[in-house]
Amino acid sequence: MISKYNNNTDKQLSENHIDSISFHNTNLKKLRIDCQKCFGLCCIALYFSASEGFPTDKEAGKPCINLQHDFRCSVHKNLRNTGLKGCTAYDCFGAGQKVSQITFNGKNWRQVPELARQMFESFLIMRQLHEMLWYLSEALNLHSSRELSNNISSMILETEHLTALNPNSLQELDLTAHRTKVNSLLLQTSDMIRSKYHSNQNNPSKQLKPLAKGINFFGADLRKTNLIGASLRGAYLIAANFKGCDLSGADLIGADLRDADLSGANLTNCIFLTQAQINTAKGDSKTKLPSSLIRPAYWLK
Structure with missing residues (x-):
């Protein structure tokens, strides 16, 4: 479990509410896939199921047969025609490049095999955190009430703080508890926005x-x-x-x-x-x- 923030962090959250309102427009690119900076993590860390748009099942931790030595996909331009519709649908929300370049400082699982398992587990956690950031940024961009916007801003900063943790700390996170807090804000946003459309x-x-x-x-x-x-x-x-x-x-x-x-x-x-x-x-x-x-x-x- 991660300890609560200290007073300095709480103060920073409060002072940065206004700045975080620009999160959706200025930092959205951080939540987009950049395969050039990733070590093919989605192609090895994930389990592939034939029932979810893949030609066959693939075990988690086993490289896809189309993953090349340079971490590029050999059939990337022809995924749908080769029965890999699941690949075209997958979105890591930028977690791949974050784990590859920042969490592990550019070290890849082929160069340092002993880091592979920890890197794959960190990727799965980071992907969830980045997905939460994407939804939170969308919620903030919907211009709900000031109180709700401030709460969303604080949650964005808190979640960003978690994405900067080292691998060991990432794996100690209580993701379920954090997601529950995020979902509460998203549901409040949904209720507010949808009620406006209903009233119109x-x-x-x-x-x-x-x-x-x-x-x-x-x-x-x-x-x-x-x-x-x-x-x-x-x-x-x-x-x-x-x-x-x-x-x-x-x-x-x-x-x-x-x-x-x-x-x-x-x-x-x-x-x-x-x-x-x-x-x-x-x-x-x-x-x-x-x-x-x-x-x-x-x-x-």
Whole structure:
């Protein structure tokens, strides 16, 4: 367990609330994948499952057969056609280069084999911390109440502090406890933002029906469903039909969008949507995405 911050750290958190508001715009690049600075950690540390977009299962700690000596992928430009859809969907949120270049100071697992296990474990922890940072930065960018924004700012700084820990300290973290605190702030943000979208719907279209309760929408046709301000947190949306849907203010955190059809859908102002989710879905040139996300190259033009 990590000890609580001392008074100087608490003071720093308070003084940096205003500065951290610019986190989303100035530091978002730190949460983007930079494979050139990584030692292929996702290609060896992770377990691959044939049921999750990979041709075969792969044990954690065993290098992918396509990982080259220089830590590059030999089939990177042809991942989908070689049955590696899971690779196109994966996002480490910049944890790979952080562990490779900062946590282990540029030492790689091939040069120093005795560090391999610790490096892989650190990567799995760092990935979760960076994912939390991404969601927190998105929450801060949504301009909620001042009190909530201040709390989010403090949590960003606290989480950033954790990402700077050495490998031994990283492995002593109580990630579950920290994630619980982060999730509380994300849920408060979601409730606040979605309520605003609900209140702005003075006259919802009678042609649209309310979203059914539950999280299982496997293959569902949602084209005639009112999804504005909807909570789709953790929902199973595999192969669901969202063609032309307006998802403004909808919370999509943790939603499974594999093969969901987003053609012509408006996701510009949905919240907590990640690049990894978009990479697993289907879309076209008319699909509207948040400015922080990139349209997958394989989508129909």
